[in-house]
Amino acid sequence: MEILKVRDAADVEQVVRAAVANEQPLEIVGHGSKRQVGLPMATNAVLDLSALNAVTAYEPDELIVTVGAGAPLADVLSMIDAKNQHFAFEPMNPAGLLGAGHDAGTVGGMLATGLAGPRRIKDGGARDHLLGAHAVSGFGDSFKTGGRVVKNVTGYDLCKLLAGSWGTLAVMTEVTLKVMPRPECQRTLVLRGLDDVTAGRAMTAALGSPYDVSGAAHLPLSALRTPDGALADLGAAQTAVTLLRLEGITVSATQRATSLAKALATFGSAEVLTDDMSAAVWQSIRDVTPLAATTALGAWPVWRIVCPPASGGAFGQQLAHDTGGEVIYDWGGGLIWAALPPAADAHAALLRQRAGAIGGHATLIRGSEAVRQSIDVFHPQSSGVAALSRRVKHSFDPKNILNRGRMVREATT
Amino acid sequence: MTILMPAADEAVLQRRESIVSALRQIVPGEGVISSAAEMLPYESDGFTAYRQPPMVVVLPETTEQVSQVLRYCHDNGIKVVPRGSGTSLSGGSMPLADAVLLGLGKFKRIREIDFDNRVVVTEPGVTNLAISQAVAHAGFYYAPDPSSQIACSIGGNIAENSGGVHCLKYGMTTNNVLGCEIVLINGEILRIGGKAPECAGYDLMGIITGSEGLLGVVTEVTVRILQKPETARALMIGFAEVEQAGECVARVISAGIIPGGMEMMDKPAIHAAEAFVHAGYPLDVEALLIVELDGPSVEVDDLIKRVETIAQGCGSTTCQISTSEQERVLFWAGRKAAFPAVGRISPDYLCMDGTIPRGKLPLVLTRMQEMSVKYGLRCANVFHAGDGNLHPLILYDANQPGEMERAEAFGADILRLCVEVGGVLTGEHGVGIEKRDLMPEMFSEIDLAQQQRLKCAFDTQGLLNPGKVFPTLHRCAELGRVHVHGGKLAFPELPRF
Ligand SMILES: Cc1cc2nc3c(=O)[nH]c(=O)nc-3n(C[C@H](O)[C@H](O)[C@H](O)COP(=O)(O)OP(=O)(O)OC[C@H]3O[C@@H](n4cnc5c(N)ncnc54)[C@H](O)[C@@H]3O)c2cc1C
Numbered sequence: 001m002e003i004l005k006v007r008d009a010a011d012v013e014q015v016v017r018a019a020v021a022n023e024q025p026l027e028i029v030g031h032g033s034k035r036q037v038g039l040p041m042a043t044n045a046v047l048d049l050s051a052l053n054a055v056t057a058y059e060p061d062e063l064i065v066t067v068g069a070g071a072p073l074a075d076v077l078s079m080i081d082a083k084n085q086h087f088a089f090e091p092m093n094p095a096g097l098l099g100a101g102h103d104a105g106t107v108g109g110m111l112a113t114g115l116a117g118p119r120r121i122k123d124g125g126a127r128d129h130l131l132g133a134h135a136v137s138g139f140g141d142s143f144k145t146g147g148r149v150v151k152n153v154t155g156y157d158l159c160k161l162l163a164g165s166w167g168t169l170a171v172m173t174e175v176t177l178k179v180m181p182r183p184e185c186q187r188t189l190v191l192r193g194l195d196d197v198t199a200g201r202a203m204t205a206a207l208g209s210p211y212d213v214s215g216a217a218h219l220p221l222s223a224l225r226t227p228d229g230a231l232a233d234l235g236a237a238q239t240a241v242t243l244l245r246l247e248g249i250t251v252s253a254t255q256r257a258t259s260l261a262k263a264l265a266t267f268g269s270a271e272v273l274t275d276d277m278s279a280a281v282w283q284s285i286r287d288v289t290p291l292a293a294t295t296a297l298g299a300w301p302v303w304r305i306v307c308p309p310a311s312g313g314a315f316g317q318q319l320a321h322d323t324g325g326e327v328i329y330d331w332g333g334g335l336i337w338a339a340l341p342p343a344a345d346a347h348a349a350l351l352r353q354r355a356g357a358i359g360g361h362a363t364l365i366r367g368s369e370a371v372r373q374s375i376d377v378f379h380p381q382s383s384g385v386a387a388l389s390r391r392v393k394h395s396f397d398p399k400n401i402l403n404r405g406r407m408v409r410e411a412t413t
Numbered sequence: 414m415t416i417l418m419p420a421a422d423e424a425v426l427q428r429r430e431s432i433v434s435a436l437r438q439i440v441p442g443e444g445v446i447s448s449a450a451e452m453l454p455y456e457s458d459g460f461t462a463y464r465q466p467p468m469v470v471v472l473p474e475t476t477e478q479v480s481q482v483l484r485y486c487h488d489n490g491i492k493v494v495p496r497g498s499g500t501s502l503s504g505g506s507m508p509l510a511d512a513v514l515l516g517l518g519k520f521k522r523i524r525e526i527d528f529d530n531r532v533v534v535t536e537p538g539v540t541n542l543a544i545s546q547a548v549a550h551a552g553f554y555y556a557p558d559p560s561s562q563i564a565c566s567i568g569g570n571i572a573e574n575s576g577g578v579h580c581l582k583y584g585m586t587t588n589n590v591l592g593c594e595i596v597l598i599n600g601e602i603l604r605i606g607g608k609a610p611e612c613a614g615y616d617l618m619g620i621i622t623g624s625e626g627l628l629g630v631v632t633e634v635t636v637r638i639l640q641k642p643e644t645a646r647a648l649m650i651g652f653a654e655v656e657q658a659g660e661c662v663a664r665v666i667s668a669g670i671i672p673g674g675m676e677m678m679d680k681p682a683i684h685a686a687e688a689f690v691h692a693g694y695p696l697d698v699e700a701l702l703i704v705e706l707d708g709p710s711v712e713v714d715d716l717i718k719r720v721e722t723i724a725q726g727c728g729s730t731t732c733q734i735s736t737s738e739q740e741r742v743l744f745w746a747g748r749k750a751a752f753p754a755v756g757r758i759s760p761d762y763l764c765m766d767g768t769i770p771r772g773k774l775p776l777v778l779t780r781m782q783e784m785s786v787k788y789g790l791r792c793a794n795v796f797h798a799g800d801g802n803l804h805p806l807i808l809y810d811a812n813q814p815g816e817m818e819r820a821e822a823f824g825a826d827i828l829r830l831c832v833e834v835g836g837v838l839t840g841e842h843g844v845g846i847e848k849r850d851l852m853p854e855m856f857s858e859i860d861l862a863q864q865q866r867l868k869c870a871f872d873t874q875g876l877l878n879p880g881k882v883f884p885t886l887h888r889c890a891e892l893g894r895v896h897v898h899g900g901k902l903a904f905p906e907l908p909r910f
Contacts (some may be wrong), residue, residue, distance in 0.1 A: 004907050014905040021897045045904075061667045062770050084669060120610060127616055128588050139895055143863045144856070149768045150581075151800040151840040153574045153623050154848075154855055155882065156864045157587065160619025169615075181669030204529050210552065210640040212708065252712030259709075308608035310529035334610045361613035379613040384603045389615050391870035396863070398895055407614070 005048040009173040017140035025404035028167040030106030038406040069108030069172040088180040090117030099293025114164030117286035118215040121331045127163035129178045135170035138397025167403040169396040183247035187257040188278040189270040192239040199242040200313025202267040203332040206244045211256040215245030216332035223290040230280035291339045300339040301346035301367040307360025309334035348375040419880045421511035439481045446470040460504035467508030474519045476632040484600025495626040497569030500561045503845025537568025553638040556583035574623030576841035578674040581799035587622040594633035598872045626878040628871040642707035647744045650724045651698030651731035658700035659774040661727040662798045673707035675799030682793040686747035689754035695731045751795045759808035767831030768840035771801045788823040802840035844882045
């Protein structure tokens, strides 16, 4: 294995050009913290971006930060935290779920994988916060897209494509992200003992209310069996919990919590978690700790299912029932994390058929190499969309140099 | 008239009659318009300085018809210009002499309102406002609110990634759209995304949004709807100096307050608006800020006080706070009517749309003042201050020889200035034809080549809306060529492990 540790964008251009000339596919990594996600790639050359870690500019008043794609996410988060700002899409830290290094992960990796946290329902995902990027395409050319201002429609919005493309379109070298003021206060309502379908209805009611809910999650009792930290306290009462978060200035968040509790009275009386406890609970949900690699479910494959939120409860409940798996719900039911008992295809066929039927899709986030060898890790698309996606890939990387085969299996010739 | 469109293809024009009759086979009855008189309303869009009658107008009613029209055009090498309501301010839907103008005006139905998933599924010809109206009874609305919302279509909003005064807090179109049905130029019908919060695979919805009608024709859209905030109140704050107003905007944001809207007007804009709508704007100030806070009333009341204190700290000379819905609407009335208000004081105006980093506002306003003197043309400014999006309105008289060219040169200088200070050419109106030739100010050949390659992934022959967005047209084959530099190349000398 050859690891090429680039120092700047010019290095990246050179490496890609050489790779094109030699028809040598490249694996693109930051810290490699999500390397085990995706189809296993057949390559022995790694382009390592971790040295592109400079903070080019942080302008709190302009609500932007520009960093090298290899900048450690944890460092950038603490830097903006010191100014009371954050990434509103609440990027998850998948280390616990994947059983990988603790605080690893780069900003580029976070964007390329686009794994947004609970606040996505209110403030959008990684794609909504990437304002501009410099990247090297599979032509070996450095290009820029977007800019350093929030409002910009100049040319195609290639940032949207780069976010969530798992490094298959271009190698981001420098990125500009939007930052937002961190809410002054948070409150979380806890409803207890609801089954998944009823919890789904409670979350739907909350999200359809004017109280500006910024997190809506449900943990069935079984998911609280081996919890750690914040969730352990919640699970002590031996009931399923449904959680609804309200954030903002203190007077507002507290008043909305009261109003929402009243509006949801038919679902039971709500407890209220205040700031630190609330934050800790949402961090666990964001990082999916009930399904962490260190739990009893650690060996089970984990799926990330995204579906129309109101369908989530019934879908997840049935899935857990039929497979004997464990599910937790975020995004008001629009995101289901499912750990399913081991099976040759990790239940891919069943999941894809059912998720597809309700307008959803499923991605395998944790799975053994053998499983990932044999199934589609990313949800298969309709033939027209798949063909268009191939043409899009081709338009950035015609020789298929960048993360070849990570999202879509290579046709065997 | 400094913007040139690609020369019309004579061979296509020769075939006009057979093209018209082929289209009539697909879209029967009044759906095909070919007489010069009836095509007149389609000659231009909101960028009225430029006009061009289309070859023929077709108004299909179903996705299947759109697909057949596009396939026919594709197979016969005929260009197509999609059009929604024709309010584009950048010439995005301006016809071409040798192109079919494909209007989506008959796609007027909202297909589904799904309150549980908080989405509306609609045809593209439905107006922006009609979506909000259709869900208002349940307390919902569609957040992006371009000033043209009574007229502009949601399909046009997707194509332009339109914004409005509430974008600062609620995002642009792209942040509020979940899926679409799109017909590619070869007639292929695709579904992208849907009611799920994210789409699978590449974010194709993200690239279709803001693609200015160059990638495909959108025939259905799924948008997110939100609950209306409980209350909204506005402050109207006057400043003796523009710099103070700019400072106030910066301080509000750095205090962690994201208002629902934060708009600025300069003196000429204030005077024009006041003369038009009598909103009670102070006439002796250099800059007026309208700041709207929305949310629960306890929050709004609290934030109003905070903003008022910040404004005083920046030296505000007047500050009015709305005490009723009626008053809030009145504060906005002048701002919302700013374009027509300026239209009353000048025979013609050009509306620019650059975005700059907020902190550069005073500098940019001073420089624009100098340009105004240099070009001998007046300029009024309205400004989405919260997100740095400028709308300088350049006043001119097209009947005075040379004035339009001067106005265009003035506008181009403003946009160059926006880029120079770290901003961009367009914040919400799109590139269209208006800013097409300025694209190289912001993007290199390589940047543009990558964008055009993406276009090739959707439209290899370049038949959809050609002459828009890109200053130079390249053939896809030429763009797709990979240059292998000098045969086998070694990896560079780098630290290895
Ligand atoms: C008075 C006034 C105020 C305005 N205020 C604002 C504002 O506040 N914010 C803002 O962002 N804009 C504003 N605009 C600009 C304009 O209204 C928007 O760009 C709007 O989205 C255009 O919508 P439309 O339906 O009129 O599109 P059109 O002008 O018909 O078309 C615009 C572009 O979209 C393409 N297109 C249209 N429909 C489709 C479709 N179904 N599929 C594919 N492509 C399509 C066209 O080819 C063209 O490139 C304003 C315009 C006016 C006249």
